[in-house]
Amino acid sequence: MEKMKLKMLYSDMRSDLDLIEKELEIAVNSSSDLLNEASLHLLLAGGKRIRPVFVLLAAKFGNYQIDQMMNVAVPLELIHMASLVHDDVIDDSEMRRGQLTVKAQWNNRVAMYTGDFIFARALEYITNINNPQAHRILSYAMVEICVGEIIQIEDKFRLDQRLQDYFRRIKRKTALLISSSCQLGAVVSGADEKTATHLKRFGYYVGMSFQIIDDILDITSTDKELGKPAGSDLIQGNITLPILFLKDSPEFRPALEHAISGNMTEIERLALVKRIRESDAIPKAKAISNRYLQKALKEIDSLPASPAKKSLREIALYMGKRKF
Amino acid sequence: MNEKFIHKTIEQFHSKILDYVRHRTLRKHAGEPDLREDRLFFLLLPLLNGNQWDDEHEQSAISVAVIYCALTAHDQIKELNASSKSQQLTVLAGDYYSGLYYQILASLSNIDLIRSLSNGIIDISEKKASVYDDVKQSFEQWMETIQTIESLSIEQFYDHFNFAAYKPFVRRGLLIHRIVNELELVKQGKGSRFQDSLSDSEQHLGFSHTWLVLLNKELAIQKNKLMEEISRSHLLSHSVQQYLVDMFELRLNEQVSVMRER
Numbered sequence: 308m309e310k311m312k313l314k315m316l317y318s319d320m321r322s323d324l325d326l327i328e329k330e331l332e333i334a335v336n337s338s339s340d341l342l343n344e345a346s347l348h349l350l351l352a353g354g355k356r357i358r359p360v361f362v363l364l365a366a367k368f369g370n371y372q373i374d375q376m377m378n379v380a381v382p383l384e385l386i387h388m389a390s391l392v393h394d395d396v397i398d399d400s401e402m403r404r405g406q407l408t409v410k411a412q413w414n415n416r417v418a419m420y421t422g423d424f425i426f427a428r429a430l431e432y433i434t435n436i437n438n439p440q441a442h443r444i445l446s447y448a449m450v451e452i453c454v455g456e457i458i459q460i461e462d463k464f465r466l467d468q469r470l471q472d473y474f475r476r477i478k479r480k481t482a483l484l485i486s487s488s489c490q491l492g493a494v495v496s497g498a499d500e501k502t503a504t505h506l507k508r509f510g511y512y513v514g515m516s517f518q519i520i521d522d523i524l525d526i527t528s529t530d531k532e533l534g535k536p537a538g539s540d541l542i543q544g545n546i547t548l549p550i551l552f553l554k555d556s557p558e559f560r561p562a563l564e565h566a567i568s569g570n571m572t573e574i575e576r577l578a579l580v581k582r583i584r585e586s587d588a589i590p591k592a593k594a595i596s597n598r599y600l601q602k603a604l605k606e607i608d609s610l611p612a613s614p615a616k617k618s619l620r621e622i623a624l625y626m627g628k629r630k631f
Numbered sequence: 632m633n634e635k636f637i638h639k640t641i642e643q644f645h646s647k648i649l650d651y652v653r654h655r656t657l658r659k660h661a662g663e664p665d666l667r668e669d670r671l672f673f674l675l676l677p678l679l680n681g682n683q684w685d686d687e688h689e690q691s692a693i694s695v696a697v698i699y700c701a702l703t704a705h706d707q708i709k710e711l712n713a714s715s716k717s718q719q720l721t722v723l724a725g726d727y728y729s730g731l732y733y734q735i736l737a738s739l740s741n742i743d744l745i746r747s748l749s750n751g752i753i754d755i756s757e758k759k760a761s762v763y764d765d766v767k768q769s770f771e772q773w774m775e776t777i778q779t780i781e782s783l784s785i786e787q788f789y790d791h792f793n794f795a796a797y798k799p800f801v802r803r804g805l806l807i808h809r810i811v812n813e814l815e816l817v818k819q820g821k822g823s824r825f826q827d828s829l830s831d832s833e834q835h836l837g838f839s840h841t842w843l844v845l846l847n848k849e850l851a852i853q854k855n856k857l858m859e860e861i862s863r864s865h866l867l868s869h870s871v872q873q874y875l876v877d878m879f880e881l882r883l884n885e886q887v888s889v890m891r892e893r
């Protein structure tokens with residue numbers, strides 16, 4: 308159902324997105340059978356392709372040429388893919404999108420080389436864009452994303468963190484690449500500076516809203532929907548927004564401490580997830596996500612007239628209300 | 632430029648790279664990046680040999696050194712259990728260094744070099760994956776594989792700045808280093824994925840000698856060729872020649888002789 312909705316939202320861009328999908332398959336083609344198989348395994352597992360979608364929509368505010376935008380949209384999705392392969396090593400994850408991860412199917416080292424290969428391929432593609440500003444934007448984002456991930460590891464298992472720490476972390480972890488996708492679409496297509504700034508801010512707000520929803524879904528979705536146990540973030544020590552709302556509650560604190568200790572049984576996990584779902588932490592987190600979403604929609608209002616405005620609005624609204 | 636000065640220049644370059652990649656958490660948990668002296672020497676070879684060297688050369692050489700930091704960080708990830716904090720941060724160290732190399736070259740607007748080096752990393756990753764891919768190839772092809780892994784990024788740096796005449800030295804020098812390392816592992820009774828791949832290829836294709844004998848022979852051949860190239864070269868200054876000879880202990884014609892069969 309959710310996938311259907313997404314398909315409908317993308318329907319205006321279908322032919323261009325199909326081209327990007329084909330190009331992604333070409334991009335992960337390697338002379339190494341192993342890297343080929345590992346990269347395709349990841350690519351065919353699917354994904355929402357939100358970064359390419361935002362690149363294309365943002366480019367519609369400039370001189371839109373699909374051949375050119377392909378060289379931006381493809382690398383952004385590849386960078387996202389490469390980071391997922393490495394994240395699965397860091398999180399010791401066996402499953403992603405209902406399939407075995409590269410590290411689980413092969414081993415950690417193969418996952419390292421697969422990620423390095425995909426990342427290098429992304430840079431190879433983006434060098435077809437001869438605009439130094441675009442490279443400065445992307446390289447800055449890539450460094451900051453890593454800094455965000457390093458902070459995430461530092462903050463793991465630490466219940467005594469502030470909301471500010473969480474927001475700073477998700478800004479780098481997710482919002483920055485979405486924001487950069489929008490900004491790059493605008494810059495490379497030659498949209499004016501003011502438009503590029505609004506699109507960059509739009510991407511940032513949507514990215515923040517998107518990650519908060521992602522963190523909520525980790526608790527509210529079923530194991531089957533997630534393709535991994537609900538509450539995995541907490542078990543892995545990642546303190547997300549709903550948990551931050553509960554950490555000082557005497558009713559929840561002992562259970563949360565127990566959860567991050569790594570000694571929680573399956574029955575305890577299910578019971579805790581149920582309690583969190585029923586708590587006010589979920590509506591509170593949703594309200595914050597919604598606040599970011601409203602800010603994103605406000606940025607759209609400031610953009611020049613274009614049919615892409617409607618698509619940006621619909622996709623942003625979908626992302627704020629998605630259920631998977 | 633005498634040998635003392637060469638050493639000092641390499642040390643200063645080493646410090647500069649550490650300044651670029653410095654990150655408190657990474658340093659604490661993943662350690663300093665791996666910056667081997669021989670790699671830094673080859674990166675600086677044109678400068679040490681008196682070629683024109685400006686800020687762009689310097690920054691670009693730093694970016695290549697940062698690539699080696701990135702790739703060697705990922706070589707340190709354990710195949711099966713990488714869940715410790717130190718391993719997690721080593722994964723991120725590699726990614727962080729990859730971002731930094733791109734950022735350095737993006738700040739120089741050197742898009743051509745970004746393309747060439749990314750292309751090289753694709754090749755290097757494919758070659759590194761070959762030891763996990765049940766690849767069977769001749770001994771000579773395995774030597775080419777490790778030559779690519781060890782020296783391709785530096786060769787691309789040379790190509791980009793018209794220093795291609797130095798390529799034979801880095802190719803041979805870093806190959807020798809790798810062979811010495813592999814033989815050292817054998818001596819210590821430790822294996823490696825690369826040795827397993829050589830052994831598999833030997834069994835399937837039938838090498839002229841065992842892979843260990845061939846590896847020892849290859850070391851001797853490469854050392855002799857490097858010595859010949861150095862002594863015949865009109866390109867290298869006397870102090871650079873001497874530094875190379877000392878670095879690879881060529882004067883002693885020392886050969887690690889590990890003939891123990893596995």
